[in-house]
Amino acid sequence: MRKRSAILLLLPAFVGVLIFTFYPLIQIIIPTLNQSSDYGKLYLEFLKSSYNQTVIFRTLAIALFTTLVVLVLGLPLAIWIARQDEKVRKLLSVIILFPMLTNAVIRNFAWIIILGKNGVFNDLLLKLHLISAPITILYTNAAIVIGSAYLFLPIMVTSLVGSITELNIETEEAAAVLGAGAMTNLFKVIIPQLTTGILTGCILVFAGTMTAYTTPQLLGGNRHLVMATLIYQQAMTLGDWTNASVVAIILIILSVVIMFAINKLMKKLDRRKVNA
Template identity: 45%
Template sequence: MKKSSAFIMVVPGLVILAVCLFLPLLRVLIPSFHTGDYPFSAYVEFFQDEYYLKIFMRTVKVAFITTAVCMAAGVPTAYFISRCQKKWRGILLSVSIFPLMTNSVIRSFAWINILGSNGIINRFLMAAGLVEKPAKLLYTDFAIIIGSVYLFLPLMIVTVAGVMENIEDDMMEAALSLGADRFKAFMKVIFPISLPGIIVGGILVFTGTLTAYTTPQLLGGNKHMVLATFIYQRAMSVGDWNGAAVISLIMIATTLAVIKGLNALSARLDRRGGNHA
C-alpha cells in the first residue's frame, strides 16, 4: 500500500517531466538521425568537418580547464571554510556563492570591463610599462575560462565544504602526531575522504561549463564559439534546426559520457579505499 501511494505521488512529476522535457527533446532529435544521405550521416559529417570539430574541441577544452581550476582553487578554500567556526563558516559560504546571486549578463559585462582593451587589467599593464599596447584578453578562450571559473567555483566550494564538514579534526591530528606535515596529512587523509564530493563538484562544474551559453557568447564572441553558442547560431541565424539538433545531441552525449566516466572513477576509488581498509 505504501509503495503504491508513493508511486501515485511520483506520477504527476513524471508526466510533467515527459511532456515538458522528453517529448520536445525527442521531437527535435529524431529528425536529426534522418538528415543527410543515410542515417547518422549528419553526425559523421560533424566530426569530419574541421570547423565543427574545432568548436567541439574548444568546448571540451574549456570545460576541462575550468573544472581543473575550480578543483585546484575550490578544494583548499572548502577545507579552510569547513575548519572555521560555525558562525564564520556561514558567512564565508554566503560570500562564496555571491556570483550565483547576480545575473549572468551583469557578471559577463563586469568581466568585459575588466578584460577589455580599455579594461582594468590592460590599463594597469600599460601604466606599469609591462606592455606597449593593450593585450588581447577579451574574446578569447582565456576570457571564457575566467568567466566560467568565476561562475562555477562556488558550486565546487559549497559541494566540497559540505563533505569536509563531516570529517573529524581528530583524523588530521592523528596524521600529524604520526610525523606527517600538514600538506601530506591533507593529501593522504582529508583528500581521499573528500574525493566523492570533489567528483560531484567536478561534474557540476564540467556540465555547467559545457552547456553554458551567456558567458561564452559575451566573453568569447563569434570567433570563439562553443557548442551552446554554435547551436543558437545554427537554429536562430541560419535556420538549420536539424543541424542544431545534431549538435545538441552531441553535446548531451559528451556530457553523459563524462558524468559516467567520473562516476566510474569515484566507484573504483571507493572500492580501493574499502579494500585498503
C-alpha cells in the same frame, strides 16, 4: 500497500520529468529525423568537418580547464571556510553564492569591462610594468575560462565545504602526530577523503561549462565558438535547424558519457568506505 502508495506519490514527479525532460529531447531529435532517411550521414559529415572538430575540442578543453581552475582555487577556499566557526561558516557559504544571484549577462558585461583592452586588468598589468602594451584577453579562450570559473566557483566550493565539514578532524591530527607536515596531510589525508565531494563538484562544473551559452557568447565572441554557441548560430543566424539538432545531440551524448565515466570512478573510489 505501502509500496503502492509510494508509487502513487512518485507519479506526479515521474510524469513531470517525463514531460519536461524527455519531450524537449524528442523535439530536438525530430528535425534530424524528418530531414533525411539516412540520418547517420548527417552526423558523420558534421564530425568530418575540421571546423566542427575544433569547436568540439575547444568545448571540451574549456570545460576541462575551467574545472581544473575552479578545483585549484576552490579547494583551499573551501577548506578555509569549512574550518571556521559554524556562524562564520554559514555566513561565508551564503556570501560565496553571491555571483550566482546576479544576472548572467550583467556578470559577463562586468568581465568585458575588466578584461578589455583598456580594462582594469590591463591597466593593472601596465602599472606594475609587467607588460609594455595592453594584451588581448577578451574574446579569447582564456576569457571564457575566466568567466566560467567565476560562475562555477561557488558550486565547487559549496560541494566541497559539505564534504570537508564531514571529515573527522582527528584523522588530520593523527597524521600530524605520525609525522605528516601540512602539505603531506593535505595530499595524503584530506584530499583522498574528499574524492566524492571533488568529483561531484567536477561533474557539476564540467557539465555546466560545457553546456553554458551566455559566457562563451559574450566573452568568447564569434570567433571562439563552443558547441552551445554553435547551436545558436546554426539555428538562429543560419536557420539550419537540422545541423543545430545534430550539434545538440552530440553535446548531450558527450555530457552523458563523461558524467557516466566520472560516476563510475566515484563508485569505484567509494567502495573503500562501505557504510562509512
